[in-house]
Amino acid sequence: MMARLYDRWWSNFIQWSIIIVPLLFSLWLAGWFLEVPCPTVITSNPTEINDLQAELNICEASQMVFALGALVIGIMMSMSFSAEGSQAIIKGARRLYQGGVNASGRWVSRQIRDVGGSTLYKDVTPEKAKGVTSSVGKPIKTVLQLPGIKQLVAPIRKGYGAGKETYQQEWKKVKGYDNYSPTALLQALNYTSNSKERAKITDLLVNKHPDKFNEHVDKLKTDDKANGTKKFEKFAKEMNARSITMPGSEKSVLEIRPDIAKQLGKDIGEVIAKATEKSMRNWSPGVLKDPGIVDELIKQDKFTKSFVADIGKDIEKTKALEAGISAAYGLVGGAVEDVIKRRTGSSFANNISTSPNIAALLKTARKKDIGEEIREALDSAKSGGTDKDTDKDKNKDS
Amino acid sequence: MRGILNPKNIFNEKAPVARTVLIVAVVLIAGTLMLMPEPANAGFFEDVATAVFEFFFRIVMAFLIAVVVILAAIVNLLLIFVAWIARMFMEFFLELTLTHTYTSGTIFDVGWPVMRDLANMSLVIVFVAIGVGTMLNLQTINKRMLGRFFVVALLINFTPIITGIIIDLSNIAGYVFWESAKRSSSALINSNPFGGFDYLGDVFGDIIAVLGSIFSADISEAIAILVKAVVSILINLFLIFVYLLLSLLLFGRTLMLTILVILSPIAFIGLIFKR
Numbered sequence: 001m002m003a004r005l006y007d008r009w010w011s012n013f014i015q016w017s018i019i020i021v022p023l024l025f026s027l028w029l030a031g032w033f034l035e036v037p038c039p040t041v042i043t044s045n046p047t048e049i050n051d052l053q054a055e056l057n058i059c060e061a062s063q064m065v066f067a068l069g070a071l072v073i074g075i076m077m078s079m080s081f082s083a084e085g086s087q088a089i090i091k092g093a094r095r096l097y098q099g100g101v102n103a104s105g106r107w108v109s110r111q112i113r114d115v116g117g118s119t120l121y122k123d124v125t126p127e128k129a130k131g132v133t134s135s136v137g138k139p140i141k142t143v144l145q146l147p148g149i150k151q152l153v154a155p156i157r158k159g160y161g162a163g164k165e166t167y168q169q170e171w172k173k174v175k176g177y178d179n180y181s182p183t184a185l186l187q188a189l190n191y192t193s194n195s196k197e198r199a200k201i202t203d204l205l206v207n208k209h210p211d212k213f214n215e216h217v218d219k220l221k222t223d224d225k226a227n228g229t230k231k232f233e234k235f236a237k238e239m240n241a242r243s244i245t246m247p248g249s250e251k252s253v254l255e256i257r258p259d260i261a262k263q264l265g266k267d268i269g270e271v272i273a274k275a276t277e278k279s280m281r282n283w284s285p286g287v288l289k290d291p292g293i294v295d296e297l298i299k300q301d302k303f304t305k306s307f308v309a310d311i312g313k314d315i316e317k318t319k320a321l322e323a324g325i326s327a328a329y330g331l332v333g334g335a336v337e338d339v340i341k342r343r344t345g346s347s348f349a350n351n352i353s354t355s356p357n358i359a360a361l362l363k364t365a366r367k368k369d370i371g372e373e374i375r376e377a378l379d380s381a382k383s384g385g386t387d388k389d390t391d392k393d394k395n396k397d398s
Numbered sequence: 399m400r401g402i403l404n405p406k407n408i409f410n411e412k413a414p415v416a417r418t419v420l421i422v423a424v425v426l427i428a429g430t431l432m433l434m435p436e437p438a439n440a441g442f443f444e445d446v447a448t449a450v451f452e453f454f455f456r457i458v459m460a461f462l463i464a465v466v467v468i469l470a471a472i473v474n475l476l477l478i479f480v481a482w483i484a485r486m487f488m489e490f491f492l493e494l495t496l497t498h499t500y501t502s503g504t505i506f507d508v509g510w511p512v513m514r515d516l517a518n519m520s521l522v523i524v525f526v527a528i529g530v531g532t533m534l535n536l537q538t539i540n541k542r543m544l545g546r547f548f549v550v551a552l553l554i555n556f557t558p559i560i561t562g563i564i565i566d567l568s569n570i571a572g573y574v575f576w577e578s579a580k581r582s583s584s585a586l587i588n589s590n591p592f593g594g595f596d597y598l599g600d601v602f603g604d605i606i607a608v609l610g611s612i613f614s615a616d617i618s619e620a621i622a623i624l625v626k627a628v629v630s631i632l633i634n635l636f637l638i639f640v641y642l643l644l645s646l647l648l649f650g651r652t653l654m655l656t657i658l659v660i661l662s663p664i665a666f667i668g669l670i671f672k673r
């Protein structure tokens with residue numbers, strides 16, 4: 001109610017302030033009409049005098065009618081114009097105000113963070129994806145794709161597309177977050193509901209602080225499991241909406257979190273195929289737990305030696321991979337830890353030593369055309385680990 | 399009758415003698431009238447009657463027109479007077495709205511401090527509400543409002559400056575047209591061919607012209623004067639309406655801005671709750 005009171009006050013204030021301008025302009029315009037010169041009677045001929053007098057009357061009458069018309073139209077327009085003008089000004093002012101509020105909000109969040117109030121914020125991830133939009137948009141899209149209509153609307157679409165493209169890239173121009181710490185970025189992500197700012201913050205988190213971002217997403221998943229919330233679903237929905245409104249902004253997120261591919265309607269195989277080893281190293285343990293992803297990784301021969309070694313350095317990731325393989329293929333007995341140790345590095349072997357079933361899991365994976373490196377490792381395990389590669393690795397390890 | 403009722407026997411029915419005689423008589427009379435030659439000249443009495451009728455018709459018409467013109471002149475005199483007063487009002491309110499000091503003066507000095515104190519008292523309540531809202535984790539009132547709260551607490555004391563700047567900006571834009579607008583408002587009355595004071599002199603001339611037309615064969619001049627009188631009334635009425643509308647708007651602006659400036663501290667409290 002109070003907010004509405006302010007809006008009404010502001011609207012009235014602006015309207016009554018600026019109404020004077022169009023009013024006085026209409027008065028000036030009326031005066032301009034009156035200043036148009038009329039014919040002067042300079043003759044002594046009675047007939048001519050009569051004719052000129054009639055002309056003079058018509059001229060003066062026309063001046064008067066035009067002047068009054070301009071005045072009335074001006075008054076009417078000023079009343080409607082000032083209302084619209086005030087609306088436009090209010091909209092502009094609102095935008096400025098929102099910017100100011102966001103800035104002050106960021107300042108307050110920084111202050112609270114500095115005094116250790118980071119946990120006070122609640123997750124306010126907005127719901128963006130609406131089924132209604134797609135259900136309305138799809139038929140229109142189909143009609144626009146029809147031959148003839150497509151050519152007809154092409155220039156409009158081109159113009160619209162240019163504007164759309166500009167809008168789609170606007171999130172990259174968002175400033176003010178570049179020097180934020182990961183904690184501040186996460187807090188800002190929880191605080192702001194502006195989609196462009198959220199896209200920028202997410203991008204910064206993914207590229208600069210992937211571990212923190214992974215922690216955040218994993219926490220969402222954990223909370224969902226523990227409390228029955230739908231935070232991860234919301235996050236995936238937001239990414240999906242962003243992939244439509246700001247295509248490209250979700251790519252970096254998808255690279256680091258391929259587990260949202262399904263929610264984004266993407267093929268997990270394609271996502272894994274595009275994943276580079278650099279991006280895979282930034283994956284969280286939560287991703288490696290996903291049996292679908294593990295299966296694709298093995299199928300696409302993505303378990304390179306260096307990648308496996310990298311996983312081996314992290315006990316969490318190793319355990320997650322074990323869980324992922326276990327979920328994908330089921331547990332079978334057996335042990336190849338020694339081979340793995342020689343083949344992929346000591347740390348990985350040390351980590352998997354806590355997992356007695358890993359050998360059996362890899363054995364099962366072999367049957368499903370697993371990665372070259374692991375296949376070689378398994379082969380060398382069979383032959384007693386005497387091949388050249390194994391010797392090289394031994395030397396490396398030593 | 400049977401024969402007539404039956405279409406087949408309609409020509410077999412024998413016509414009565416009386417009817418036959420009547421039809422023949424009608425045809426003969428009509429034929430005689432149609433074939434009878436017209437007279438070449440109107441009769442003397444007819445000419446006299448027509449001339450008398452036209453004379454009286456002109457007198458009546460001229461008399462009526464003269465009455466209407468005299469009435470129109472009287473009405474116009476009144477309307478000119480009203481328009482002149484309306485113009486004075488308009489110019490007065492125009493000057494008032496552009497020169498009035500909205501952020502100082504007796505009314506402001508009485509009203510604004512009261513509203514500011516009320517707003518400051520409300521701030522205390524809002525501050526407590528924010529604290530309680532934060533404790534209870536309310537969505538509508540919580541610590542996120544703190545930033546705006548402090549900004550508003552500061553701005554409340556500067557509302558005369560903020561509102562004064564906006565009003566001054568619009569007034570400066572208005573001053574651009576002020577002088578010419580004042581000239582226009584006077585010109586609307588002075589150059590009104592049907593409503594200026596010059597018209598008073600014309601009115602007597604018009605009445606004489608109308609009375610003169612009583613004795614002339616041409617009443618077109620009288621009708622022209624009649625049209626002019628009616629148009630003058632309409633235009634003057636319109637002019638009065640425009641002047642009064644402008645006066646009302648300009649007075650409304652002065653009044654509303656004065657009230658809105660006084661109420662501004664309370665309105666700014668609403669800014670805290672804006673999303």
